[in-house]
Amino acid sequence: PLTSTRRLVDAARAAGQGLAAFNVITIEHVEAVIDGAERAGGPVIVQISENAVAYHRRNVFPLAAAAAALARTSSAEVSLHLDHVEDEALLHRAADAGFSSVMFDASKLDYAGNVEATRDAAGWAHANGLYLEAELGAVGGKGGAHTPGVRTDPTEAAEFVAATGIDALAVAVGSSHAMVERTAALDLDLIARLREAVGQPLVLHGSSGVADEHLAQAVGAGIVKVNIGTILNVAFTDAVRAALAADADLVDPRKYLAPARNAVSEQVQRLISVVSGG
Numbered sequence: 001p002l003t004s005t006r007r008l009v010d011a012a013r014a015a016g017q018g019l020a021a022f023n024v025i026t027i028e029h030v031e032a033v034i035d036g037a038e039r040a041g042g043p044v045i046v047q048i049s050e051n052a053v054a055y056h057r058r059n060v061f062p063l064a065a066a067a068a069a070l071a072r073t074s075s076a077e078v079s080l081h082l083d084h085v086e087d088e089a090l091l092h093r094a095a096d097a098g099f100s101s102v103m104f105d106a107s108k109l110d111y112a113g114n115v116e117a118t119r120d121a122a123g124w125a126h127a128n129g130l131y132l133e134a135e136l137g138a139v140g141g142k143g144g145a146h147t148p149g150v151r152t153d154p155t156e157a158a159e160f161v162a163a164t165g166i167d168a169l170a171v172a173v174g175s176s177h178a179m180v181e182r183t184a185a186l187d188l189d190l191i192a193r194l195r196e197a198v199g200q201p202l203v204l205h206g207s208s209g210v211a212d213e214h215l216a217q218a219v220g221a222g223i224v225k226v227n228i229g230t231i232l233n234v235a236f237t238d239a240v241r242a243a244l245a246a247d248a249d250l251v252d253p254r255k256y257l258a259p260a261r262n263a264v265s266e267q268v269q270r271l272i273s274v275v276s277g278g
């Protein structure tokens, strides 16, 4: 069934488990994520980023509607999350498009600018029944937060949460977006200190670059929501490449999309059990 991110995050936290949130680009990704959750027997967050919306010619509604329809008929508990939103117009479409949560990303701004923009976003989100995640850090580099070397300070994090009223905090603790090698070293001690300093659930971004055993350790130290994207794209594209390489006459897209979807589903199944301690 389709449920809310707040419910899934609160339940995972109460159980001392992590909750996997997977980025999707196409309907095949959505099918694979939900199928993987059913196979793992656990809940999952399906997330669509502003970049994925841009790919769909800036129309958030079709993929979100497909994801909601697939969630409603699934035996797994599924919530829909709108990820890395910088455009306020997109934020304002979130509730109508079926999302129960949004990550509003003003992390490229300086501290004061981030607080101001995030406080406004949280106010709007709460008035419209949405759960709001935000990110702290005046972080350089194109990928926004989690540039290697940048870290979230626990004292500043506590101030940021109090000043903005957000529901969940994305933290920079050693991961970096879009890594294809799983070599990131997380600062587990910093995660534990952030958990002490901040009452709200912590979110790890760029989790594809983190090895399975370190993801489990991050959850043990205090991460609740674990955002995973690139690892699924690697699996998807490897499977497409293999199917095309194996048959030069292949023309039916279903012949390469079906193995790609299956490869993604297997990754999802494994990663859900890694972060939930199963």
Ligand code: G3H
Pocket (backbone or CB within 6 Å): 023, 083, 084, 176, 177, 178, 179, 204, 205, 206, 207, 208, 209, 227, 228, 229, 230, 231
């Ligand atoms: O918000 C999405 C995530 O941070 C995904 O990062 O593609 O590096 O796994 P990743």
Ligand code: ZN
Pocket (backbone or CB within 6 Å): 084, 177, 205, 206, 227
């Ligand atoms: Zn991210």
